[in-house]
Structures are given as C-alpha cells and as structure tokens.
Amino acid sequence: MxxxxxxxxxxxxxxxxxxxxxxxxxxxxxxxxxxxxxxxxxxxxxxxxxxxxxxxxxxxxxxxxxxxxxxxxxxxxxxxxxxxxxxxxxxxxxxxxxxxxxxNRSTTLEMAEEGVKRFIIGFAKKVFLASAMGEMADAVFGLPGIFNSAYAWLGAVSYTLQIYYDFSGYSDMAIGLGLIFGFHFNENFNYPYISSSIQEFWRRWHISLSTWFRDYVYIPLGGNRKGKARTYLNLWVIFLLTGIWHGSAWQFIIWGLYHGFFMFIERLGFGKLLKKVPCVIGHVYSLIVVIIGWVFFRADNIGIAINYIKNMFSFNFENFAVEPVILKLNSWYYVMVIIALTFSCPVYKKIMGCRIPKVIAYGGYLILFGISIIYLAGLSYNPFIYVKF
Structure with missing residues (x-):
C-alpha cells in the first residue's frame, strides 16, 4: 500500500x-x-x-x-x-x-530482421500518414466559431486517423526495437476501426492499457461477479479512470465517461441488438461514436469540443472557400487518406501472407525507410501525440 x-x-x-x-x-x-x-x-x-x-x-x-x-x-x-x-x-x-x-536474454538474426521491418512500418506510419492527417486536423480544428459541416467531419476523421497511426506507429517502433534487443512486447493495437461495437473497440485499442485496468482495477472491484448494478458501476469507474489517465483536463474526463456510457448501454442490451443486425450497421455506429469521442480528445476545452460537434451536425454546407483547409486539400492529402483508410483494415496482414521474394521485400523496406528519412527531414516539429500522456 x-x-x-x-x-x-x-x-x-x-x-x-x-x-x-x-x-x-x-x-x-x-x-x-x-x-x-x-x-x-x-x-x-x-x-x-x-x-x-x-x-x-x-x-x-x-x-x-x-x-x-x-x-x-x-x-x-x-x-x-x-x-x-x-x-x-x-x-x-x-x-x-x-x-x-x-x-537471460538472447537475440537471433530472425528476431532482428522482424524487428527492423516492424520499426520501418511504424516509422512510415508516423512520418507519412499521421503527419498528413495531423496537418488537416490542425487546419480544421483551428477554425473559429461556426464553419462548414463537411469540414468539421473532415477534421474529425483526419484526427481519428492521425491518432491511430501516430500511436500505433510508435507502438510498432517500440515492438520492433524490442525485438532487435531480444525483448518481446505484447501487441497494443488490433485494427480498432473495424470494430462493430464499443466493447470490441476497447479490446482492439490500446490493449496494454485496457487489460491493465481490467486486471488491476475492474476484476479486484468485483468485475461482473457481483450483480449487474455493481458491474455497471465498475465500468463507469474504469472509464472515468481511463479519461483521467489520458490527461489533466475536463475534456478527457468527459471522453472517458462518454465511452463508459456506450459500454453501459451495450451491456444493458444494445450489444445483443448489434449482433442481430447486419455487421455494417455495427461498424457505422462504432465509427460515429469513436469519431465524435475523439473531438473531446483533440479540443483544447469542453466548450470548443461542444461547438465543434455542433458544427458537425449543423448541416451547414456553405462557405467552402476556407483558405487553411483548401490549402491542405491537395493531391498529397488525397493519396495519404486513401492509404490511411485502406491500412486501417487488415490489408497488411494479407500482404504479408503472400509469398513475396525476399529480395523484393527487403528492397521495398529499404526504399520505404529511405523515403521516410528524406521526407522527415523536411517536416516541421511534429511529436508523438501520446508523449504528453
């Protein structure tokens, strides 16, 4: 104690x-x-x-x-x-x-090889995808007052992709470096945006944190063993703590309780309903809930977050000529957002399951790493989002 x-x-x-x-x-x-x-x-x-x-x-x-x-x-x-x-x-x-x-640690050439490849993938995620999405998110979230609903959704979706590729990219780099030095770290992400419920999302997002709270807080509090009322209370406690863990500001507490609310209604019976409807409905529901939640995570305070969400649902489609956003809506952003959306699904696993000649695979990784280094040299300061947490 x-x-x-x-x-x-x-x-x-x-x-x-x-x-x-x-x-x-x-x-x-x-x-x-x-x-x-x-x-x-x-x-x-x-x-x-x-x-x-x-x-x-x-x-x-x-x-x-x-x-x-x-x-x-x-x-x-x-x-x-x-x-x-x-x-x-x-x-x-x-x-x-x-x-x-x-x-008693030992390293092998195979572990080092896997570690280098994993590091390069994580590095490219951060340098290309997270940075491109972050530029658009910063442009839209920097808009004052009332603005176009389409831009509000564009900024929210861009931040949704940014935070995933930023954090999962760092986790990939950490796991890769660990392998090079002979350490096996557990996976931290498992394609969270393909989830069909918020319960599934939290089984796939920041796995090391959600399992930590499960094993050291939720289960010791009684888990789901002491009746429904106690289970619901334990869930609220967990997500309150999850919000507090992420940051010392009220918007993080709101974000945690917001996710706790949807976990609550899914436990209450909505989760069973989601299993009966076509899975696409569950995917759409989960994505909308998560995207709106990220607005609280990104905004500087609760007032800004609420105003931003109002813009998302105001159905205001006037004034598209907003210079900060128009400047970012270029061919580079379009390419990056297509790649980001594609690889938020288990596409990479399928590619790795194909038999690619080693010479071609090694060449591809080296080219990707070289281009990432060159591109990084031209970027302005863009730290990992989760460093401040």
Whole structure:
C-alpha cells in the first residue's frame, strides 16, 4: 500500500496538481466573487510518466500477489521500468512479460530482421500518414466559431486517423526495437476501426492499457461477479479512470465517461441488438461514436469540443472557400487518406501472407525507410501525440 500510494502521489504531483489547483481556484473565484490563486508554479510533465508509473504499480501488485519473483538487482529493475524503446508512449509492459528475457536474454538474426521491418512500418506510419492527417486536423480544428459541416467531419476523421497511426506507429517502433534487443512486447493495437461495437473497440485499442485496468482495477472491484448494478458501476469507474489517465483536463474526463456510457448501454442490451443486425450497421455506429469521442480528445476545452460537434451536425454546407483547409486539400492529402483508410483494415496482414521474394521485400523496406528519412527531414516539429500522456 505504501508503494502504491507513493507511486500515485508522484503521478498526481507531476500530472494533476496544476489541474486540481486551477479547478479549485475557479470554484473559489466563482463562489466568492474575488480572484483567488494558490500561486503554484507550472510543473513540467516528465516524459512517459503515466506509462512507467503503471509499470511500477503492476510490478508491486504482482509481487504482492506472488505472481512474480521480486527483482533484487536495481539495475535490472531500472531496465524494466525505463526501457527506452517503449518509455515515451508505451505499450505498458508488465514485468511478467519480460522478466525471463531481462534475466537471460538472447537475440537471433530472425528476431532482428522482424524487428527492423516492424520499426520501418511504424516509422512510415508516423512520418507519412499521421503527419498528413495531423496537418488537416490542425487546419480544421483551428477554425473559429461556426464553419462548414463537411469540414468539421473532415477534421474529425483526419484526427481519428492521425491518432491511430501516430500511436500505433510508435507502438510498432517500440515492438520492433524490442525485438532487435531480444525483448518481446505484447501487441497494443488490433485494427480498432473495424470494430462493430464499443466493447470490441476497447479490446482492439490500446490493449496494454485496457487489460491493465481490467486486471488491476475492474476484476479486484468485483468485475461482473457481483450483480449487474455493481458491474455497471465498475465500468463507469474504469472509464472515468481511463479519461483521467489520458490527461489533466475536463475534456478527457468527459471522453472517458462518454465511452463508459456506450459500454453501459451495450451491456444493458444494445450489444445483443448489434449482433442481430447486419455487421455494417455495427461498424457505422462504432465509427460515429469513436469519431465524435475523439473531438473531446483533440479540443483544447469542453466548450470548443461542444461547438465543434455542433458544427458537425449543423448541416451547414456553405462557405467552402476556407483558405487553411483548401490549402491542405491537395493531391498529397488525397493519396495519404486513401492509404490511411485502406491500412486501417487488415490489408497488411494479407500482404504479408503472400509469398513475396525476399529480395523484393527487403528492397521495398529499404526504399520505404529511405523515403521516410528524406521526407522527415523536411517536416516541421511534429511529436508523438501520446508523449504528453
């Protein structure tokens, strides 16, 4: 308990103290009518703090449960916590997944080969797809007030693709680097946008986080073993924590509760109805729910998010001549969005299942990597989205 409390206090201090202080300041100012401030300095957020804090907590809990043998070597423990391939943006790696390889690690040429290929794919995802989608999303989300509904959907869909290729690209790079050094990290994404329900989406999106909350919060709270009312409460708690984990702002809390609501209604019976209707209906429903949810994730505050969603459903199709958006609607964006939509489905798996001569395959990877490096050199600063979480 002491270890967990210290871990959580560390996370609260660096990630949430300024948010809590500003929220309390706002409440006191509104109720008293006088400006109030704690005068706290802005606290810098350590890179990847949520990821390595959750790894430490999982280690402590697993040792307490007797599921892993305690690591007595501080340097090996530090290697587990601060392993650089996945330190900035995950995936969340449990000690039980890598303890054997930390103690007795070996690498092979085949592992290194697979690791290099996986790294190149993730690198290209970020450099090309995430960056192109991000430019369009930034252009649309930067529009003030009331604007065209088609542009609102364009920006939301672009951000939906950006955050997937940005985060899954980083996960691919981390998994690839891990393989090169002899570590096997678990998959973090499994084509989430082909889901036909929100329950399925969370089985496919950020798998390391959803399984962490399942094993260390949901099941200890009772899971679905203590009746329906308790199950629904546990679901709300999980998604409230999921929202809080992602960021110290109210829009992230709303985003978490928003997903919790749809998990609730699917558990309540809507999920059974989805299984009876054609799967395309489930896919459309899931995509719409997820895309709207990402608006809260992307917006700077709740007011901006609500205004953006209003624009999406205002059916206002006037004034297409908006310069920031028109400049981004070029042939490069069209090519990238077609590729992004195509590879959000299990196309890559089918390509890899084909028998391609090794010389052609290796040449393709080298060309892709070379072009990615050249293209990256011309990009402006564009960090991974999940670094700040």
């Amino acid at each position: 002491i270890a967990l409390v210290l871990d959580l206090l560390n996370l609260v201090f660096f990630k949430y103290l300024n948010f809590l202080a500003s929220s309390i300041e706002g409440m006191i100012t509104k109720t008293s009518g006088n400006e109030f401030s704690f005068g706290l300095p802005s606290i810098a957020l350590p890179i990847g703090i949520s990821f390595f804090t959750f790894q430490i907590m999982s280690y402590v809990i697993d040792v307490y449960r007797g599921q892993v043998i305690p690591q007595k070597n501080i340097f090996r423990f530090a290697l587990y916590v601060m392993m650089f391939p996945r330190m900035m943006a995950g995936p969340i790696v449990r000690y039980s997944d890598v303890n054997i390889e930390i103690e």
